[in-house]
Amino acid sequence: MRAELAYFPGSPFARMGRVLIAEWALAVTPVEWRFPPPVELFALNPLGQVPALLMDDEAVFPTFLILERLWELAGWPDEGYRPGAERQMLLTTLQAGDALAAAFYQDWSGLRPVARNHIGFDPAARNLERFGRTLDWLDARASQGLLRPGVTLPGVAAACLLLWSKARGGPYWAGRPYLWSIVRALAGRDSFLTTVPQPWTPG
Ligand SMILES: N[C@@H](CCC(=O)N[C@@H](CS)C(=O)NCC(=O)O)C(=O)O
Structure with missing residues (x-):
């Protein structure tokens, strides 16, 4: 197959x-x-x-x-995912990742306002705020043991996004100690060390 x-x-x-x-x-x-x-x-x-x-x-x-x-x-390993409890976290984290990427792409492509803003907020700033607020929400869940340490789908998703932001010179997203402790442990695993994003800076 x-x-x-x-x-x-x-x-x-x-x-x-x-x-x-x-x-x-x-x-x-x-x-x-x-x-x-x-x-x-x-x-x-x-x-x-x-x-x-x-x-x-x-x-x-x-x-x-x-x-x-x-x-x-993988055979539905329980330690990797509990859809009932973790699907909301996984999906929201991925959507926050879309917002992060949209904010970065807007910046890296050099897009700037060319007309009056009719919506009353800056979409790039709003997307970054969405990502930050999602990190706060994940950190609160990690502090309650709802976001589990180890190789879980929402944990891996959050780690890949946070480490990408760091590698691309974006905000460091400091604080959020419970979340970062999960991310730091994942970042040291072979699976992360062998998939580090290649260096890239705009321009
Ligand atoms: N919502 C998508 C996001 C995937 C995504 O943003 N992929 C990026 C690379 S990180 C991409 O292919 N970008 C090219 C494009 O958007 O045309 C998903 O969950 O798979």
Whole structure:
């Protein structure tokens, strides 16, 4: 059976899948695509994004469904995911990641206002606030033991996003001690050390 994961080396979303493949020794081959994304990527995923998990004639995306599928391929390990308690955390963390990426892309692409702002807030600032507030929310859950230490789907998702922000020179998102203690432990694992985003700075 063919099982491949399309990824960019710098993608935090794809890194979540690559980490789980390594942690759970899954028979899924990571396949590197170049960035900026070529038009051919739309043939795998109509959203033109990585990660995309290709299983025989099925393509699985977005990251949320890929992570749940990898957990299924691993045999549904309880220590990795408890959908009843952790699905909300996983999905919200991934959505916060979309907001973080949108804020960074807006900045890196040099977009600036060219007309009057009719919505009353700056979308990039609002997206960064969304991410920060989600970190606060995760930290509170970590302090209550609801976000568990170790290789869990929401923990890996949060770690890949936080470490990506740090690697790309974004806000450090300091504080949040319970969350950072989980992230720091994950960052030292082989699966993280072998998937560190390649260095890149705008310009
Ligand atoms: N919501 C998507 C986000 C994936 C995403 O943002 N992927 C980025 C790389 S980190 C990408 O492919 N960017 C190219 C693009 O947006 O066209 C998911 O959960 O899979």
